[in-house]
Every structure is written in structure tokens, then in C-alpha cells.
Amino acid sequence: MHVFIIAGEPSGDALGARLMAALKREVGRPVRFSGVGGPLMAAEGLESQFPMGELTLLGVMEVLPKAAHVLRRVREVAARILETRPDVVVTVDAPAFSFRVGKKIRGHGLCHIHYVAPTVWAWRPRRAKMVAGFLSHLLVLFPFEPPYFEVHGLGTTFVGHSVVEGAADAAEMKAAGQALLARLGIAPDRPVLVVLPGSRSSEVRRLAPVFGETLALLKARLPELAVLVPTVPNVSRLVREMTADWPVTPHILEAAADKLPAMAIGRAALAASGTVALELALTETPMAIAYRTSPLSAMVFRIMAKLRFANLINIMEDRAVVPEFLQDQCTADNLAASIETLMTDEKARALQIEAMQRVMTALGRGGPAPSTRAARAIVEIEAAQRPAVRTA
Numbered sequence: 001m002h003v004f005i006i007a008g009e010p011s012g013d014a015l016g017a018r019l020m021a022a023l024k025r026e027v028g029r030p031v032r033f034s035g036v037g038g039p040l041m042a043a044e045g046l047e048s049q050f051p052m053g054e055l056t057l058l059g060v061m062e063v064l065p066k067a068a069h070v071l072r073r074v075r076e077v078a079a080r081i082l083e084t085r086p087d088v089v090v091t092v093d094a095p096a097f098s099f100r101v102g103k104k105i106r107g108h109g110l111c112h113i114h115y116v117a118p119t120v121w122a123w124r125p126r127r128a129k130m131v132a133g134f135l136s137h138l139l140v141l142f143p144f145e146p147p148y149f150e151v152h153g154l155g156t157t158f159v160g161h162s163v164v165e166g167a168a169d170a171a172e173m174k175a176a177g178q179a180l181l182a183r184l185g186i187a188p189d190r191p192v193l194v195v196l197p198g199s200r201s202s203e204v205r206r207l208a209p210v211f212g213e214t215l216a217l218l219k220a221r222l223p224e225l226a227v228l229v230p231t232v233p234n235v236s237r238l239v240r241e242m243t244a245d246w247p248v249t250p251h252i253l254e255a256a257a258d259k260l261p262a263m264a265i266g267r268a269a270l271a272a273s274g275t276v277a278l279e280l281a282l283t284e285t286p287m288a289i290a291y292r293t294s295p296l297s298a299m300v301f302r303i304m305a306k307l308r309f310a311n312l313i314n315i316m317e318d319r320a321v322v323p324e325f326l327q328d329q330c331t332a333d334n335l336a337a338s339i340e341t342l343m344t345d346e347k348a349r350a351l352q353i354e355a356m357q358r359v360m361t362a363l364g365r366g367g368p369a370p371s372t373r374a375a376r377a378i379v380e381i382e383a384a385q386r387p388a389v390r391t392a
Contacts, residue, residue, distance in 0.1 A: 001027050001382070004086040005035040005046065006077065006101065008055035008094025013038030015115065015162055015371075016092045020044035022375035034084065036077060049080060055097050070097065078104035088382045090115060099131065106134035111385045113378055115139045117156075120148050122307050128152055137381045139374050142316070143362055155381070159373040160364025163278040167365075170264065170284045177265025180258060181226075184251050190226045191343055193218070194266035194285060195250065196276050197239065199232050203272050206292040208242035211270060213332035214339065216247040221340055227251065228266065230259040268342035268349075270335060273310045277322065278363070281313055281356035286349045288323045288338040290330045313352075313359055321355040 003023060007016040017040035024031050024044075033045050038052040050073060078101050081089055089105065091098035093116040102112055117140040120128045125148070131138070132152035139159050140146060146156040168176070181188055195215075197207040218225055227250040231239045236254045243250050253262055263269065264283040271280060273291040280287045289311045309315050311322045323338045325331070341348050364370050 001029055001088075002032045002034070002084070002086040003088055003090060003378075004081050004084065005033055005037065005041070005090045005092065006094070006098055007037045007041060007092040008052060008097045010038060012092040012094055012116075013040045013052060016041045016046075016090075017044050018162070018165065018369075018371035019090070019092070019115065019374050019378075020046065022369070022371040023378065026372065026375040026379055034080070034086070049077060055094060071100070073097075074100045074104065077101050081105050081110065082108055085110065087111070087386075088113060088378060090378065092116060099134075102131075102134045111136045111382055113137045113139060113381060115374060116141060117145050117149065121145065128154075136385060137377075139377060141363070141370070144316075157373075157377045159377060160367065160370035161278065162370055163275075163282055164360060164363055164365040165369045165371060167260070167282055173260050173264035173283050176261035177263075180261045181265060184228075186226045186251070190224045191222055192226045192228060192266045193339065193343070194263050194269040194271075194280075195227055195229050196269065196271035197229070197231075197242070198272035198274070199235060199276075201235055201238055202293075203291075204235050204238050204242055207272055207290060207330075208239070210290070210292070210330060210332055210335070212243070212246040214270065214335040217332055217336035218339060219247050221336075222343065228253060228262040230262050232256075268339055270339055273324070273326070275312065277312050278359075281359055282365075284353045284356050286342040286352040288325065288335060288342065290325045290335060292327060292330050313355060316359045316362060317355050321352055 005016055005020065007013045016037050020033060020041060021044055035046060036049050036052055037046045042048065054073065074097065082105060089110055089112045091102065091114045095118050098114060105112060112135055114135050117138055118127045118131065128148050129152045132149060132154035135154055138149055138154055138156045140156055141161045143158050146158055149156045178188060195211055197204045197211055215227065225248055227248045229239060229243060229250040230253045233254065240252055260279065260283055263280055263285050266285050269280050269285045269287040271277065271287055271289055273289045277287065277289065291310065307315065310324050310326060313322045314320055325334050
């Protein structure tokens with residue numbers, strides 16, 4: 001079986017690598033991979049057509065100067081696919097690149113499966129009809145997503161979210177968190193707050209100051225408070241700079257292996273809005289969510305967005321379980337009051353934790369790994385479409 005697989009960013013590289021490993025287990029014949037990916041996919045046997053970093057570096061401000069180069073890469077990848085005619089083409093997220101390739105190969109009798117749906121439930125819903133025009137099938141991470149695409153005739157399979165894949169249970173993660181506290185020299189009876197100011201420099205610059213002000217208020221109420229700040233390499237230096245004058249000296253954690261243990265041992269978390277909410281839900285850490293962006297960006301989002309909530313736990317529950325403090329509501333007074341409640345009020349904590357457990361179960365915890373479910377779906381779809389593909 002020849003699988004042409006494309007990923008365009010580190011998260012897609014991780015998803016793609018797990019999927020490749022699962023396909024090798026699930027396909028009943030030898031599997032050959034080609035396409036575009038990063039180091040994790042290379043470790044599973046992919047020789048990338050060009051460095052994935054060429055796509056990863058595409059931020060909003062970089063699109064125009066690199067547009068010609070990226071479009072050339074789209075043509076090159078599409079040409080390789082049409083030349084080699086793989087059994088299945090799998091694109092993993094990276095819609096700006098993946099969908100351009102998909103449009104170029106449609107109508108050529110190829111089975112094209114995309115993994116990770118565009119968030120049409122949040123904004124730009126017309127994209128659902130657009131992708132239905134060139135995809136053979138769609139694999140999605142959230143159980144509420146299939147109807148958005150099936151109404152346009154696109155077969156869609158919920159496979160589960162990667163956050164639940166291979167994760168230890170809450171007790172094991174808390175034990176790892178206790179070991180982390182011992183390594184950091186933090187007494188096990190001190191209240192621990194996990195602070196996550198974001199993975200983008202713009203997020204860190206906007207949130208670190210108000211988070212520092214929040215800690216000043218919390219320190220007066222919880223004088224023994226310890227603060228853990230898991231971060232990522234691309235903003236770690238900025239995080240250290242922006243937290244240097246915080247009233248509670250934070251423990252900055254750059255190792256990826258420390259992230260979940262730190263979350264698990266936290267009594268509560270103060271976090272930038274984003275997918276980190278699912279990791280906090282996995283570790284059953286009550287949280288308050290904050291976000292600030294530019295006034296213009298906020299106005300555009302309010303006009304285009306369809307969501308009642310920003311936090312994925314609230315979206316899944318369709319109710320306000322996790323406190324959200326966005327834009328003008330993102331103040332030190334609001335954040336400190338919310339965090340103090342989550343640190344001290346057992347009823348408030350229990351309500352969040354129960355919702356988190358439901359969401360994790362809905363996303364696939366306790367069942368087959370999402371990568372396994374995705375691989376099985378791909379095998380079934382490719383086999384079912386094979387006669388039509390071969391005669392197209």
C-alpha cells in the first residue's frame with residue numbers, strides 16, 4: 001500500500017507519525033510512505049519531498065513574500081502525486097497547503113482523505129461545502145463535527161482527539177507531578193498554580209503583565225503560593241523576560257516531559273485560551289481562561305465567529321463550565337477572584353472536574369487510540385473506493 005502523506009507543522013508531524021505507525025500495524029500488507037513531513041514522520045519511514053519547515057514558517061506576515069515559493073511547492077507536490085498515483089493521499093491539517101494540493105489532484109481518480117477538520121463550527125462555515133468538492137473523506141477530532149460536512153455529501157468519521165492518546169491516568173500524572181515538585185524543591189503541601197501565558201510571542205506579551213498583576217493579588221491571599229510555568233522553546237526566552245518581575249518567582253519549565261506532570265500537580269491553572277484547555281482537562285486541573293488580542297482582531301472575530309464560548313470544554317458541554325475572561329474582562333481583579341475560588345472551593349472544583357471527565361470520554365479516552373481509529377478508517381475507505389479509483 002502506497003500512502004502519500006502531507007503535514008505542514010509540528011502538531012501535524014506528531015499526528016502524522018502516530019498515524020503512520022498505526023497504518024503499519026493495521027494494513028495487512030507492506031506500507032510505503034512518501035510526501036512531506038517533519039522529523040517524527042521521518043522516524044516512521046517518510047523521506048520528505050522538501051523540508052516541512054518551509055511550510056511551518058508561514059505566519060500571517062510571511063505569506064505574501066513567500067506566496068510564489070509555496071505555490072510552486074503545491075504544484076510540485078500535486079505533480080508527484082499524479083505521477084506516482086498512490087493508493088491513498090492523506091493530508092494532515094495545514095489547510096492552506098493541503099487544500100490547494102487537493103484542488104489540483106481532484107478529478108484524477110485518487111482517494112484523498114484529510115485528517116483534522118477546518119473549524120467551520122467556529123467561523124467561515126462555507127468552507128464545509130468547499131472541501132466537500134475535492135475530498136474523498138474527512139477524519140475529525142470532535143464528535144460534533146461530522147454533521148457540518150455530511151450535509152454537503154462528504155463522508156466524515158470521528159476518530160477522537162490526540163490529547164487522549166497514550167496519556168497516563170490522572171493518578172499516574174499526579175505522582176509524576178509530586179516527583180517534579182520534589183525536584184524543584186517545592187514542599188508538597190504548598191498550593192501550586194500553573195500559569196500558561198501562551199505559545200505565541202503576541203500572547204505572552206499581552207497576557208504576562210496582567211498575569212503578574214493577578215499573582216500580586218493572589219500572593220496576599222495565598223502567601224505560600226508556588227507558580228509553575230510550562231512553556232515551549234519558541235517563546236521560552238520571552239517568558240523568562242516577561243516573568244522576571246512577577247511578585248511570585250515562577251519555576252519556568254521548558255522540557256516537554258514536565259508539562260503534563262506540572263498541570264496534574266497544580267491546584268488550579270490560569271491559561272491563555274487555546275487547545276491547552278484539553279491538556280488541563282486531561283490532567284483534571286480546574287482552570288480559568290484569559291485572552292487579549294488587538295481591538296481590530298477582536299472586532300473581526302466577533303463579526304465572523306459563530307461561537308458562544310472560546311474554551312473547548314465549554315464548547316463541548318455547551319455551557320459555561322470554565323470561567324472565560326476575554327478582552328476587557330481580562331483584568332487582575334477578575335482573574336484573581338476566579339483562581340482563588342478554584343483553589344479553595346471544593347464544589348467549584350468538582351463541577352469542572354466532572355465536566356472534564358465527560359469531555360475526555362467523549363474525545364475517545366478509554367477506547368482505541370485515535371491514531372488506530374484513523375488508520376482503520378483509512379484502510380476501510382481505501383478498500384471501498386478502490387474499484388472507483390481504479391476506473392476513474
